[in-house]
Amino acid sequence: MTLAHCPAPTTAERIRSTCVRAGGALLAVEQAEPLTTPLHHLVADGSFAVGAPLDAPLNDGAQAVLELADYAPLPLREPIRSLVWIRGGLHRVPQSSVRELLDLIAEEHPHPALLQVQTPNSGPVRPGDTRYLLARLEIESVVVTDATGAEAVDAAALLAAQPDPFCGFESCWIRHLDSAHRDVVARLAARLPARLRRGDVRPLGVDRYGMRLRVESADGDRDIRLPFHKPVDDVPGLSQAIRVLMGCPFVNGLRARGN
Structure with a gap:
């Protein structure tokens, strides 16, 4: 409900802000249990870079959905302000390209989880290892839903939009x-x-x-x-x-x- 006419954030802008605010997200891969990922970043080519546990079943091209929840800052009866679902094909990033992609992400969003991504120099995997694999989710559809309903947005609109200047604080x-x-x-x-x-x-x-x-x-x-x-x-x-x-x-x- 709006009390007077005034522009509001576009749907694409709202999604970009949610991407900045959201911490952990859920990554649901076909024929597997949903995974929690600490890393999700929109890349300039229109895909989402995501982190997945080392033992995640990442079959190349598998259908997957990334779910981002925008939680209210206060403990309200209904704490989720909106949900974003990004669906597409999941592709593991070759180890030879991981470092370059991590550097690109770090320039825009130096998230601590970047340090946990497995690279060619990470050494052998050990039991209880908390590192992540790096994958790309090639966007096929993006839908956001909130109290007003649901709306789809294409990747081009997401790339053209910017997060709200105040979403970080x-x-x-x-x-x-x-x-x-x-x-x-x-x-x-x-x-x-x-x-x-x-x-x-x-x-x-x-x-x-x-x-x-x-x-x-x-x-x-x-x-x-x-x-x-x-x-x-x-x-x-x-x-x-x-x-x-x-x-x-x-x-x-x-x-x-x-x-």
């Missing part, structure tokens, strides 16, 4: 807002219709286009977007946009009168 910021600035949440909640203010209002998310609130009530949960007057790209712009939403009288430079 969104979770920490939302938790701080909820724990230390309940007055701000209350003023944002005051923007909602009276029928929605009867529930428990919690901050759900923030992006360059606006704030999202979750209202948990006896008759169900609702997600509401409070749009900013215009999109913002940096922390000062975000701070000002939040003040505008709150109706802060000092947003344009006014100062409180001294005692």
